Amino acid sequence: QALADYDRAIELDPNLDFVYANREQALAALESGAAVEATIAPSATPQPTQAATEVVATEEPTLEPTAVVTEAPTQQPTAVVTEETPTREAEIITLDELVVPTVEATPVQAEIIPLDELVVPTVEATPEVTAYDYAVQGDAAYHSGQYAEAIEAYTAALELVPDYDYVLTWRGHAYHYSGDQQTALDDFNRAIELDPSNSDSYHGRGLSYYEMQDYDSALQDYSTTIELTPDAWYAFLNRGLVYQIQGDDVAAIDDFTRTLEISPDFTMANAQRADSYFALGDYESAVSDYQTALDADPQNMEAALGLGNTYVQLGDNEQAISAFDRVLDIDPADADARYDRAFAYLYLEDYESAVADFDVVIEAQPDNADAYYNRGFALSELGEPRDAISDYNRTIELVPDFAGAYLSRGIEYIEFAGSDEGNREIVAADFLQWIRLTTGSSIDDMDATEFAMIMTAGDSYTFEMTQGLEMRFGIEGEIGQQVSIEVNAAQDSSADPIFVLIGPDGDAITADDDSGIGDAETLNAAVREFELPENGRYMLVVSHAGGGSYGEVKVKVLP
Numbered sequence: 001q002a003l004a005d006y007d008r009a010i011e012l013d014p015n016l017d018f019v020y021a022n023r024e025q026a027l028a029a030l031e032s033g034a035a036v037e038a039t040i041a042p043s044a045t046p047q048p049t050q051a052a053t054e055v056v057a058t059e060e061p062t063l064e065p066t067a068v069v070t071e072a073p074t075q076q077p078t079a080v081v082t083e084e085t086p087t088r089e090a091e092i093i094t095l096d097e098l099v100v101p102t103v104e105a106t107p108v109q110a111e112i113i114p115l116d117e118l119v120v121p122t123v124e125a126t127p128e129v130t131a132y133d134y135a136v137q138g139d140a141a142y143h144s145g146q147y148a149e150a151i152e153a154y155t156a157a158l159e160l161v162p163d164y165d166y167v168l169t170w171r172g173h174a175y176h177y178s179g180d181q182q183t184a185l186d187d188f189n190r191a192i193e194l195d196p197s198n199s200d201s202y203h204g205r206g207l208s209y210y211e212m213q214d215y216d217s218a219l220q221d222y223s224t225t226i227e228l229t230p231d232a233w234y235a236f237l238n239r240g241l242v243y244q245i246q247g248d249d250v251a252a253i254d255d256f257t258r259t260l261e262i263s264p265d266f267t268m269a270n271a272q273r274a275d276s277y278f279a280l281g282d283y284e285s286a287v288s289d290y291q292t293a294l295d296a297d298p299q300n301m302e303a304a305l306g307l308g309n310t311y312v313q314l315g316d317n318e319q320a321i322s323a324f325d326r327v328l329d330i331d332p333a334d335a336d337a338r339y340d341r342a343f344a345y346l347y348l349e350d351y352e353s354a355v356a357d358f359d360v361v362i363e364a365q366p367d368n369a370d371a372y373y374n375r376g377f378a379l380s381e382l383g384e385p386r387d388a389i390s391d392y393n394r395t396i397e398l399v400p401d402f403a404g405a406y407l408s409r410g411i412e413y414i415e416f417a418g419s420d421e422g423n424r425e426i427v428a429a430d431f432l433q434w435i436r437l438t439t440g441s442s443i444d445d446m447d448a449t450e451f452a453m454i455m456t457a458g459d460s461y462t463f464e465m466t467q468g469l470e471m472r473f474g475i476e477g478e479i480g481q482q483v484s485i486e487v488n489a490a491q492d493s494s495a496d497p498i499f500v501l502i503g504p505d506g507d508a509i510t511a512d513d514d515s516g517i518g519d520a521e522t523l524n525a526a527v528r529e530f531e532l533p534e535n536g537r538y539m540l541v542v543s544h545a546g547g548g549s550y551g552e553v554k555v556k557v558l559p
Helices: 002-012 017-032 131-143 147-160 165-178 181-194 199-211 215-228 233-245 249-262 268-279 283-296 301-313 317-330 335-347 351-364 369-381 385-398 403-414 424-439
Strands: 453-455 460-465 471-477 482-489 497-502 508-512 525-531 536-544 551-558
Touching: 131 147, 131 165, 147 165, 165 181, 165 199, 181 199, 199 215, 199 233, 215 233, 233 249, 233 268, 249 268, 268 283, 268 301, 283 301, 301 317, 301 335, 317 335, 335 351, 335 369, 351 369, 369 385, 369 403, 385 403, 403 424, 424 497, 424 508, 424 536, 460 471, 471 551, 482 497, 497 525, 508 525, 536 551
Parallel strands: 453 471
Antiparallel strands: 460 551, 471 536, 482 525, 482 551, 497 508, 497 536
């Protein structure tokens, strides 16, 4: 039977050398009765090839309050694990032992197919997808900003290789940018357990801690990243941002400087360093860094805005307005730039331009209390006290503890002296609220008050004014009695005195700042011949207004 099969094989393909060899062995076996071991045809099954050992994946840099940046990850070698297929050793059976079952043959007419018409079926092998393959897919999606797809691919890789630390690290990054910080932390923690020397995992965890406002933990992880990768400029940059938030601008400047030493072209670090210089009052250095950032990126509105505000601090308001114009040329709707430009106009005493800019800001931000307050100031300077009072009212509606609005509104009411809007009690109530808010004093319980002095006509009292200080004096009075009070700053004092007279019933009844009733040149305050409304002890509360809070002050009750 074997010889018949070999003959048929040769008939179909005369070029099969191994068939001839096997046929010769079969003939010899028939003559000798020995067993035969056939030569197996060579396999067409492709052998497995080793996967590539390294994939370089890069992460798109991203900056948060400002600017968060990530590094370029390097994929770890992926081991391809193959399962050995066990082979069974052939059992040799001699021809004399071979039992051939007999089957009643049914004659069949053989169909002869020419060799050129013979169709040999082919089977395509489906290659197995490895964890490495899924990791590569995840990297591609990650770099395209498709974080959901990246997470899906990385997760498939981890189902095959649960301890694939590289994939855990970069799935953590994908979760971070998807906003799922807690899941990101879980991945980073596991990756660090598997490979404590992988700086990418520490840096990624630092990014998530930063977003969760756990700045101490973020700082620690960024520092570990730097220990493991001393040239990780992105870790220096992000640690600098944490130092800024914690108020350590000196340390922040050191980190931003190191960032620029490693990566001189990353001028975003110049803008961040400029912010810290600004906070430290080093305005010249801030100008230099903001300008460097703008030279590299003329569209950097944050740098232009910072440059403008720095020029304001330097008193160069024309340059400041030019910088703010630059921002508004790029984005006319930028309310911050318009607000800051309005402020520069105030310093230049261009009140009409300031009002115009504040109008635009308020239209865009109707709850911006600062805009109402500063527009009120500009309107006051333009001689529009009613409109100014309206803006101060709106400021107080939005922010009831806005101390400056009470002081400014009280001053505007003095402009209406003698009219319904300008009575002394309204002014006194506003000035008293200013003192309460700026000193933290309640000034409510007359009986529990300890006076610095009980004063009568002709008495005086001198003290040193400091920030947040208020002094209380008692004055015995009778109904109809007229009193005159002066609170004067010494010649070399920068104090801006303000006082309020409170009646025996606890109501504020008169007050003054440097509104013209006192000596406006020295910011003194005074009332003349004020008629007391009832018998009893009055309380005179003395503090400072907005013009200055330090220096010698003298209180006098005139005879």
